[in-house]
Amino acid sequence: MIHKYRKTALIEAEQFTADPKQVFKYNIFPDDNGTGFDYFLLTKEGNMKLNVGDYIATGVDGEHWAIAPEIFEKTYERVD
Template identity: 60%
Template sequence: MLREYRKTATIMAEQFTGDPNQVFMYDMFPDVDNCNNKFHYFLHTKEGDMCINPGDWIATGENGEHWPIKDDIFKQTYELVEEEE
């Protein structure tokens, strides 16, 4: 039977800008597309290296694992948790 589910885990996330500090912090490696003179970035994940573009989000799970999420999917799936004062 088809049922509706919602995500219950909280993640940490930041939007990828292509900034060298982010590339270093997440141990990414760039690849150059010589045809378009453009960089492509790859993020190490449990499932293998995944392509990530500026504007995508880098999600960090409870166990420190990272994965990329496209901006439109991220905005449809997650909402900001307000910090308690």
């Protein structure tokens, strides 16, 4: 039988702007693609491409991952 589940863990998140402070804070590494930079975030699963405007989420164990804005806004609700 299929059941429905709701996420219950709180996360912290901020939108990525490519600000050097964010790049340093999250250990993001930029890669010059010839016309600008591609950004990569180190996650538990390996390197994850990060676009300006994506959200950087931080989980309960301090892990980070990127979430596209349209998915983030459908999935998460601000609580502070």
